[in-house]
Amino acid sequence: MNELVFFINKVMISGAVIGAIYAMGAIGITLVFSILRFAHFAHGDLMTTGAFLTFFLTAMFPAAGPAIGLPTAFVMLPIAMVITSLLAVSIDKAFYKPLREHNVKPIVIVMASIGVTFMLQGLVRLFFGTGSRNLYIDDRKEIFRLDLPFELASRKLVITEPQILLFVFMIIAVVALHLFLTKSRLGKAMRAMSDNADLARVSGINVNTVVIVTWVIAGSLATAAGTLLSLDVALKPDLSFNILLPIFAAAIVGGVGHVYGAVIGGFVVGFAESLAVFNWAILLRPMAEKWGWDLPANLALVPTEYKITVPFFILIAILVMRPTGILKGKVL
């Protein structure tokens, strides 16, 4: 029984946490990919930038959180989301829009987004240094240890406050986004533009507004993902390229252009990672003792150092077998 609890803690909870983070990143990637038609390589650093803005605000007003009983960083998150959205919109105006208007090949805009990656990276590290930071300044991380009502389970289910906040936030964000895309005129226009950009223009849909809304959503979710991840672990300025592969894999697995697909893809990649690096020997040990098997100490499918191969092979597999993804997205 204890082994099972360990499995839940190690795989189910941490898989869901990282899956939720990937999902929020992947929603932004998938929207930008389908509406602006390029792979936004600066997304990882947008997350980092958003998280550092939250950190900055938290350091400015450390007492705001305890006043209402939530982590200060979480209270500051909406403000950071607004600032990051503005930043994303101005990055688009300054660097991507001129290229779009020149009708360059989409891959040139991808390169420009790599340029933006380095600019954001350089700025963040210039102002905040390269070390890691703690988003809890005047408060501390609550960790809940839940007793299980079973005789045999002495081990406790562990879940932290930021993890709960993450799940709540993500559910609200996805439902809100869904309602926005299916009920509001602007949301429908976004879907229309992702479906057929030329026709959207011909119909009189205001392309600029749609682009701005896209960046606002992508920037807000990136900030939330970056902040909530840093709340749970630690704030480090080195997400950039490491998180790109899983979130792209998630977006493509889900089907480019589908918000729900991105969520599904995020959890697929997140759970695949945590299952792959989980040491199955722990779960099998009771059985091994019973039947006298000879178990190696480490039975992980993929050593932790090679975690990055998991999203990579998911990506390759989906590109080979079903490039449209689970929900029949676009293949650009």
Place this chain on the structure above:
Amino acid sequence: MFANYKREVILFSGLFLLIMLVMTFMGAAYSTRMLVEAACYAIIALGLTIQWGYAGLFNAGIMGFIALGGFITMLFSFPVNEDFWASGHASDLGSVFFKLVLGIALIWGSIKLTRFGVAQKWQRLITLILIGAVYITFMASLDPVANAIEKDVGFIGGFGLPVWLGWLVGGVAAGAISYGIGHICLGLRSDYLAIATLGIAEIIKAFLKNADWLTHGTLTVSPLPWPTPGPSDLGFIMARALYLSLTAAMIAIIFFLLTRAYNAPWGRMLRAIRDNETSSLAMGKNVNGRRLEVFIFGSFLMGVGGAVLTTFNGIFDPSGYIPLNHTFLIWVMVILGGAGNNLGTLFGAVFVYIIWTMSEPVALWVFDVVRHLGESWFDWQAPGDLDSRALQARVFVIGLTITLVLRYAPKGVIPERIVHHT
């Protein structure tokens, strides 16, 4: 005829003056080292210019190919580790790999099962199960052997073969990896290739960093032998000058071959594909076949360049390969110099490398001045890691350069020459 090349003559004269300037201020030993490194980068950049400039393929994983080339040349040229071959580990390792070969043969056989009347559904299932089983068995049997090697003899050492062979095989290995990637991604839009190459580079690096039994991992391997007499025989300047002439000769050969290929029907077809894929397809050209060739050949050059660079540095350190220096700096060289123009790429490589190298002391100096002024005028408490932050400022500049060049000089300083055949 030289009137046509006025821009090139001016730019290269400027570059020459810049090199002279560096020579004067930093000394000959420093400058020759910088030039050799620039030459290695030029080989890599030529690989990128044929991928991007000739065929429009986006390779975001140059670092992986460089690291692979570096590793192979280390493996081939580093002296033999007698302890390892004398111990029983060599045969243990051999048997592990023998099992792997056996397993791969089994998997291959299972793919052919359909010929014997097995339904495809079952064949796929069997193949999948076999792959899983072979993978788990291989990992489980490699693990103890690898641990034993690391514990007893460090790592397996090199083969003690000539350096040039390592360079060649390094290129071939990079080409082989790119065949796999290209095979999957070239049919899709370039964005997918970019993501996949980015991933493969990270995986190669993770492997080289963690497979300690094979690569010595983060413990690094040095000194790597040079193909030319080393500094201990000739002194720094002469040894580096000799190495420089070797790399220069390699560049000359590659340059000659590339120019020939560019103007040959093959090169023309490539450019036709790049500029109008649809019409090339309509004319019955094998678009993806040509692209795959280019992708492999470009990666081969990157592997070779990486091998030459690593040999010159004399140390194989997998953690030393980072995307900024070994992928995107090369991008800056190519797009600034002029994608698709070999001469422009050469200029871009040397110019950008000099600027990049010199920007380090300049950035440190600027931030030192800032600290000084801040402390004396505003009583500002400078953060302790100001030096490392100063170096990060260069990252910002690289990013800004990329976006500005793309916007204002998308064809680079020496644009590709469009030859009109009459």
Place this chain on the structure above:
Amino acid sequence: MAILETNNIHAGYGGMNILNGVNMSIDAGEIGVIVGPNGAGKSTSLKAIFGLLHVSEGFIELNGETITNADPNTLVKLGMAFVPQEKNVFVSLTVEENLEMGAFLRKDNFQHTLESVYHYFPDLKDKRYQPAGELSGGQRQMVAMGRALMIEPKVLLLDEPTAGLSPLYMNEIFDRIVTINREGVGILMVEQNAKQALRIAHKGFVLAAGRNRFTDTGENLLNDPEVAKSFLGG
């Protein structure tokens, strides 16, 4: 007074001119039909009018206002709508969402417009919650025209509305065009089925090599032996 007029327009792609001086003019509530051989610049004319490619010479007027090289957004606001020949519906959006997208720029309540579109195309009302991608070619064409009507345009540009449709749907589309026109919407359309189209046309424009060859009423063009011989297949 002409509601839409093009005066000697020149336009083309990447430096190569396709239109070398096209003059067209339709009055309010008229149907104008552009016919001509392949490559004559029929569709290009519509695209040039709708600001989708650069007009290098000449001018275009809508209701007396110069609209040369205005962007589609502005033109829609001024009361002109365009139905492209291909990819003219949002396949992943429902029929009703497609229609709503046509009314994107409207700030008022467009419920009655929606009802009148369903009145023109009763088929669509049954399928209003179905994705447009699941419809047949003829129904898609109806969605596309319905979408364009949502702005309540004064002028509707149609690019080969019957291309690839079965004869049954073709007749239905022609009927609807006439019905819409009777409500006072000016129509300028490109059509391959020249004879059928000229029959409903108030004005016909026969283009060849990017220039007007014949310009007259639809009826006169149909009866002109020279037009019949060279452009209407005898």
